[in-house]
Amino acid sequence: MTHSLPHDDDATAPLGLPGPVVGTAWLAEHLDDPRLVLVDASSTLNRADEAIPGALLLDLDGPFSDPSSGLPHTLPPAEQLTAAARALGIRRGSTVVAYDGKGLFAAARVWWMLRAAGFERVAVLDGGLPAWAAEDRPTGPHAPAPAEPGDVELVPREEFFVTADDVARALAAPDATVLDARSAGRFAGTEPEPRPGLRPGHMPGAVSLPHTELQTADGHLLPLPELRARFAAAVPEGDRIVTTCGSGLTACVLALGAHLAGREDVAVYDGSWSEWGRPGPRPVAAGPA
Known part of the structure; x- marks a missing residue:
């Protein structure tokens, strides 16, 4: 008996990534995949009203930062990081792609934090929103937070x-x-x-x-x-x-x-x-x- 490996279009298997950086063509191909969680991680200085369709706002100045540190953008405790990720619908089987309104500025922070917490299916969109818009791809408003929270568990490694x-x-x-x-x-x-x-x-x-x-x-x-x-x-x-x-x-x-x-x-x-x-x-x- 032979066994075939699951393909990306198998909804029961995790959505694989080509690496820690993906291009606009890859994202466009998988934009409607329910296993994908797309986040706009732009800093407040670089955030645009227009977004890639389906993108959720990920606030690095808010839930994804430790308010007790007295410093900007520091890693939040595991409980806070887990709750913030679950609020965006991130599940254990999700694949996360982060992008930035400036090209490449803040999105890599999402990649680093999630990897630090043991979540490896995360990538950065090369060129960010400017690259997407330069190819005349569609944009629209940011998506609302999902009604059903995720179930991911994030514990950062020191x-x-x-x-x-x-x-x-x-x-x-x-x-x-x-x-x-x-x-x-x-x-x-x-x-x-x-x-x-x-x-x-x-x-x-x-x-x-x-x-x-x-x-x-x-x-x-x-x-x-x-x-x-x-x-x-x-x-x-x-x-x-x-x-x-x-x-x-x-x-x-x-x-x-x-x-x-x-x-x-x-x-x-x-x-x-x-x-x-x-x-x-x-x-x-x-x-x-």
Whole structure:
């Protein structure tokens, strides 16, 4: 007797993904699949009224952030993360695709958080809403929250995120590289920080790799050979990587790029510059990389 593997069009089997990044053609083909949960993870600055049909709003400033931390976009406790995901109808057998109104900015945060919590069927839409709209594909209002909640259980694993003390140790370690996803000007301290009260500059010993350098001008990820070259130039082979940014969003773009480039020993500094850059004892350097 022979057994055939389930196909994507078998509604009893999970909807498979081609990888952690999907294109607009793949999404269009599977847009009506009931196993798909499509979320608009745009930050409030980049969120548009128009949405890809069926997309739900995923609020990284609200239920998907820890209100007790005093910092933006930090990972919520397991109970809160589970409840927020269930409210979007995410089930154990769901496949989640996240997109962004800017191209690639905040959606990678969803990919990283869900993977951190053991949920692997999650991907980012390459180019986000701009890529979808550029192809004259349909848009409309965001979908309402589903009447039936999901049943997913999300328990984040600690190794995906690090604290300020962990970052300090990584900066001093010979086998670790801290990558800063902010712009070169913010890294150098020549551009103002968007959040008031933060010191300009960067962590001494950190390496500047703006998240935009992993993308084309229209917000698509670079081809794999170019991604590998970016990381080879920034991180010695074998180093573990800690990514940081302003508030934990674009650090996940670097984590996504590192994953695609074959670098698996990666963690995200959740507090990022919103924590490190506060007035206090953490050292800060100025000047270009």
